[in-house]
Amino acid sequence: MLETLDLTRSVSKSEFKDVMPDLEIRLGNLQREAKDAGIPVLVVFEGWDAAGKGTLINELLLAMDPRGFVVHPYKSASEEERLRPYLWRFWTKLPERGRIAIFDRSWYGRVLVERVEKLVPKSVWSRAYDDIRSFERQLADDRAAIVKFFLHISPSEQKKRFKKLENNPATAWRVNKDDWKRHRQYGDYLEAVEEMLARTDADFAPWTVVEAHDRRFAIVKVFQTVIAALEGALRDRRGRAAPTESRRESDPLPINVSSSILGQIDLTLSLEREAYEKELRLCQARLRELEHEVYRRRIPVVIVYEGSDAAGKGGNIKRLVRGMDPRGYEVIPIAAPNDTEKAHHYLWRFWRSLPKGGHIAIFDRSWYGRVLVERVEGFCRENEWKRAYREINEMERQLADAGSSILKFWIQIGKEEQLRRFEERQNTPAKQWKITEEDWRNREKWDAYCMAVDEMLYRTSTAYAPWTVVEGDCKLHARIKVMKKVIEEIEKRL
Amino acid sequence: MLETLDLTRSVSKSEFKDVMPDLEIRLGNLQREAKDAGIPVLVVFEGWDAAGKGTLINELLLAMDPRGFVVHPYKSASEEERLRPYLWRFWTKLPERGRIAIFDRSWYGRVLVERVEKLVPKSVWSRAYDDIRSFERQLADDRAAIVKFFLHISPSEQKKRFKKLENNPATAWRVNKDDWKRHRQYGDYLEAVEEMLARTDADFAPWTVVEAHDRRFAIVKVFQTVIAALEGALRDRRGRAAPTESRRESDPLPINVSSSILGQIDLTLSLEREAYEKELRLCQARLRELEHEVYRRRIPVVIVYEGSDAAGKGGNIKRLVRGMDPRGYEVIPIAAPNDTEKAHHYLWRFWRSLPKGGHIAIFDRSWYGRVLVERVEGFCRENEWKRAYREINEMERQLADAGSSILKFWIQIGKEEQLRRFEERQNTPAKQWKITEEDWRNREKWDAYCMAVDEMLYRTSTAYAPWTVVEGDCKLHARIKVMKKVIEEIEKRL
Numbered sequence: 001m002l003e004t005l006d007l008t009r010s011v012s013k014s015e016f017k018d019v020m021p022d023l024e025i026r027l028g029n030l031q032r033e034a035k036d037a038g039i040p041v042l043v044v045f046e047g048w049d050a051a052g053k054g055t056l057i058n059e060l061l062l063a064m065d066p067r068g069f070v071v072h073p074y075k076s077a078s079e080e081e082r083l084r085p086y087l088w089r090f091w092t093k094l095p096e097r098g099r100i101a102i103f104d105r106s107w108y109g110r111v112l113v114e115r116v117e118k119l120v121p122k123s124v125w126s127r128a129y130d131d132i133r134s135f136e137r138q139l140a141d142d143r144a145a146i147v148k149f150f151l152h153i154s155p156s157e158q159k160k161r162f163k164k165l166e167n168n169p170a171t172a173w174r175v176n177k178d179d180w181k182r183h184r185q186y187g188d189y190l191e192a193v194e195e196m197l198a199r200t201d202a203d204f205a206p207w208t209v210v211e212a213h214d215r216r217f218a219i220v221k222v223f224q225t226v227i228a229a230l231e232g233a234l235r236d237r238r239g240r241a242a243p244t245e246s247r248r249e250s251d252p253l254p255i256n257v258s259s260s261i262l263g264q265i266d267l268t269l270s271l272e273r274e275a276y277e278k279e280l281r282l283c284q285a286r287l288r289e290l291e292h293e294v295y296r297r298r299i300p301v302v303i304v305y306e307g308s309d310a311a312g313k314g315g316n317i318k319r320l321v322r323g324m325d326p327r328g329y330e331v332i333p334i335a336a337p338n339d340t341e342k343a344h345h346y347l348w349r350f351w352r353s354l355p356k357g358g359h360i361a362i363f364d365r366s367w368y369g370r371v372l373v374e375r376v377e378g379f380c381r382e383n384e385w386k387r388a389y390r391e392i393n394e395m396e397r398q399l400a401d402a403g404s405s406i407l408k409f410w411i412q413i414g415k416e417e418q419l420r421r422f423e424e425r426q427n428t429p430a431k432q433w434k435i436t437e438e439d440w441r442n443r444e445k446w447d448a449y450c451m452a453v454d455e456m457l458y459r460t461s462t463a464y465a466p467w468t469v470v471e472g473d474c475k476l477h478a479r480i481k482v483m484k485k486v487i488e489e490i491e492k493r494l
Numbered sequence: 495m496l497e498t499l500d501l502t503r504s505v506s507k508s509e510f511k512d513v514m515p516d517l518e519i520r521l522g523n524l525q526r527e528a529k530d531a532g533i534p535v536l537v538v539f540e541g542w543d544a545a546g547k548g549t550l551i552n553e554l555l556l557a558m559d560p561r562g563f564v565v566h567p568y569k570s571a572s573e574e575e576r577l578r579p580y581l582w583r584f585w586t587k588l589p590e591r592g593r594i595a596i597f598d599r600s601w602y603g604r605v606l607v608e609r610v611e612k613l614v615p616k617s618v619w620s621r622a623y624d625d626i627r628s629f630e631r632q633l634a635d636d637r638a639a640i641v642k643f644f645l646h647i648s649p650s651e652q653k654k655r656f657k658k659l660e661n662n663p664a665t666a667w668r669v670n671k672d673d674w675k676r677h678r679q680y681g682d683y684l685e686a687v688e689e690m691l692a693r694t695d696a697d698f699a700p701w702t703v704v705e706a707h708d709r710r711f712a713i714v715k716v717f718q719t720v721i722a723a724l725e726g727a728l729r730d731r732r733g734r735a736a737p738t739e740s741r742r743e744s745d746p747l748p749i750n751v752s753s754s755i756l757g758q759i760d761l762t763l764s765l766e767r768e769a770y771e772k773e774l775r776l777c778q779a780r781l782r783e784l785e786h787e788v789y790r791r792r793i794p795v796v797i798v799y800e801g802s803d804a805a806g807k808g809g810n811i812k813r814l815v816r817g818m819d820p821r822g823y824e825v826i827p828i829a830a831p832n833d834t835e836k837a838h839h840y841l842w843r844f845w846r847s848l849p850k851g852g853h854i855a856i857f858d859r860s861w862y863g864r865v866l867v868e869r870v871e872g873f874c875r876e877n878e879w880k881r882a883y884r885e886i887n888e889m890e891r892q893l894a895d896a897g898s899s900i901l902k903f904w905i906q907i908g909k910e911e912q913l914r915r916f917e918e919r920q921n922t923p924a925k926q927w928k929i930t931e932e933d934w935r936n937r938e939k940w941d942a943y944c945m946a947v948d949e950m951l952y953r954t955s956t957a958y959a960p961w962t963v964v965e966g967d968c969k970l971h972a973r974i975k976v977m978k979k980v981i982e983e984i985e986k987r988l
Contacts (some may be wrong), residue, residue, distance in 0.1 A: 009888040040838075083792065083850035085896035091845035096837035127895060134888040142839045255714030298577065324524060343590035344534075345636045351585035387635060401621060402579035 005266040010214035019254040023223040024063040030230040037237050038097040040144045044106045056372045059219050074105030077135050110266045111196050140204035141235040141437025145233035151212040155186040160290045198462040203386040221257035261457045270474035282482040284323030290490045291328045296358035300404040304366045306335035307411030310421040311438045311472045319479045329360035336397045371456045390458040399462035411472040495955035504708035513748040517717040518557040524724040532591035534638045539599045545706045546654040553713050568599030599614035605690050623693045634698035640726035645706040649680040692956040697880040715751040738771025755951045761908045764968035777816030777977035785822045785983045792851035794898040798860045800903030803933045804915040805966045813973045816900050823854035865950045870942045883953040894958035905966040
């Protein structure tokens, strides 16, 4: 997931000067409101070495009343700490109601550095996920607001920063052998970080990954995230006290800082017809062979298609299965739930249609409707779609544990291209059935959908069930990209 | 925990005839109300072979509208099921909103029979706890009511029932070799059952152990538990819809069926002064030696004392530590929380005072205040103390994982004995400070406290942190019992 983030994001100097004074005032006010409401606040900073944690924490502090917070820098465990359960030193540092505790590195040390450096055996660090989840859940049940940041930079950026520090005599001491050693282990750490993000993201204690190449962008993102979290906690608190009272709407935040995966994809990617035909034949032949192997080895395969309206999911699926033996796959189109389905948990109908070992289930739309259309159209409550990320991750983990291969494709087209296709459908009698009033209405919510898609890609990309974003403006490119990915994934399993 | 239950509990024929018609009507009404409210209900029956699951399920069904429920008998996995994730076959059997599904054996098969019979490796069944918890939490978040029964009989009762079935030609076929094999493995199953009860008990899906020697008692307990669960679910649902509406109080249930551990202890146990003096000297000498061993091996030891007012906790602790080196232990008296403590999570102050490796912490009252005095006196909300069982189990598991030995003592005295001691305190000038108005007030809530104690013993006795109930009417007996238990536990660790 981290590797798909757009690290070039930035905020200009003038924008920064425009928005920061307000954000600082707003944060200061919220700190006071949280104090009056008795909400304990925990802010966690994790991230790569040299990602700028120190700077960010300082910026945050400057906006706040110093009597209301405390910063806990991470130190390796003291003798006192080593003789007690791992979480003891964090329990003892918890903020009182109304106060803010900032953790410069935190209880995640066990599943990051202690894991990667092999300071503790696997049985210990893997148990820690459970402990951490129950720790955060206990605090949240007691009404704490929990904000967790992971500051992300690329390995080359890290190297550049290390070099720069080394070349300046005044800062050379800040980079040592261990830093370089960890730099060389970037890949191992990446794996640990990804697992951590996937396993400890929760609606009551969500992770925010901060693209930290640009200092100003990172500062704005941290401020806005803390502001949104405090406003949310205060709303909940008020909501609990007086649910009928009309809720104060928060002012919008000035800069869009959500991690955008969509924003950076290259929609100009395309494939010539001739090359396409050749690739298509090869892929279809290979897929047929693989389908038999999958059957022979009793591997269940789950393929999920999601995408914008008119992205070309149907045609894509058609090409994927054309060469395959229909006894080995099933295409499952997902429409709005019927009455029986509505009378169950929203995941129920998807559980029912899971493939058995040896079969390939292709979902044309899927359980992700919960965090896409149901979210954007308000068909479910906010707490329901927020909870759904974790529920979905849990379901997919169970599928993976049971041996499934899981492939998820998001097919994205540009707004202009969508318009072109809508108009084409409207003007072609044979295609008119494909376009409805609803499609036009959805199109008006383009930005809201993009935001939902980005959050979905971000919160449900896991090692065991990753998303592949497919550039869909050229249908030929999109079809071959999906087929090659399916082939690659299945070959990996054989 | 199971072994401490009172299996002799029974309901007489005439009592049974008195209460059942009402319970049946009430259950029937609740079924309709749950239907109208759209609450899906899951009732799980687990238990020993020949514990009477079939009979109980039938009784339950007879009281209900047959159009509203379905029974799912357990079968070993079909081919279809084996080729899918474990929980698939239960997801597909979930009831619609407003309907009731009864599971005759359930998703717990993986951590019981599949575990004990070694049908799946440890990595698989131990992962299943996570899957089961997330399954039940997802359903409860979606407002399902979940009721889980474990029908408990002793191995000798099981043997008796098997023989009886075998001796009757009409029923002989019901007992086969596998049943006898499982009977011989009663101990292995017991271990698995205890772990299951401890790890999958949750406020949203609690376990109820049913003492099933007496058929009538078991029927009443099952009916009353289902009635209470449905009434609770309906209350929650109404509470959500209209929190200001005054909640309808449920009628009390006719027979007290809560598992009573207190009810069966023998308060006449006592020790002569002479024998006491001799034992005391031996125990104290041994404890001093063990304290040094504990220190040398850096084992943290947590000893919790809870008990009725005037149960003699103070005197008991005094004898326990008399021979010990004060550098190795600490007695931590727990009073009502001060302002700083109140400004944190209720477990915070206990985390702070956990002993480090090599030290013995003796808590005179403890975190169990949450589910005792705070529950009975209404110092915390119902959802808070209900949640606390799990929070406490999680904390103690973390202590155990970090190498702690955990001993918990509940010292119980009879109501008469308490009165005698209260009066003695009042009439002895040197002891008057020990008795306050509050003690007399608490005494008036004797029954409510007993019920809270029983539920505490029942929900927080775990393999890693078991309770020992100490008969306290004879203080000499109580002191020696505690010391011997501490010695035994520490010796086990060395």
